[in-house]
Amino acid sequence: QKEVEQDPGPLSVPEGAIVSLNCTYSNSAFQYFMWYRQYSRKGPELLMYTYSSGNKEDGRFTAQVDKSSKYISLFIRDSQPSDSATYLCAPGGSYIPTFGRGTSLIVHP
């Protein structure tokens, strides 16, 4: 079993939809959690960072962590075509970096 499981999608939604992207992890040593966004033909870039269980909001994006269930979510409200990208979850706190496989999101007008 991989340390981080993430459905690769693709997830296709209409503009304006609420999007939910999810990851599960198995290593209890992970202490903080990051989401990266990767546009086509680009390197991943940090989107959100959260340290504790609960919610963290940044504009249209909300990161949610449930450490008891080892479950990480990223919600996107009022999704836009410009949100079309691959989203990678990345639990942190282990010795070397760990990434989920990434979920491809397509927001169509």
Added chain:
Amino acid sequence: DADVTQTPRNRITKTGKRIMLECSQTKGHDRMYWYRQDPGLGLRLIYYSFDVKDINKGEISDGYSVSRQAQAKFSLSLESAIPNQTALYFCATSGYSGGQEDTQYFGPGTRLTVL
């Protein structure tokens, strides 16, 4: 200018050729990494270096080697390229472990095709 640069951006080569991918960073970070990305498999760590004198194998180091020429430079070599090394390669850098300093800063990637 970009914080992490990679050269070349695209490369087509033949089986058996030696290839070097180069990476430079201006973040002043000690930690540097090489990943490959394949459809459906995500990012996989090839090698990582926590300082100039430290080199470590990652998940998939067979067929690859690296050189850390300076704090800012980390190159990846394929001694004898084979077709299943066709992939998108990323270099990344990060600060110290223990918090948001672990944020990875990625280069733009090198698309390598081995025929």
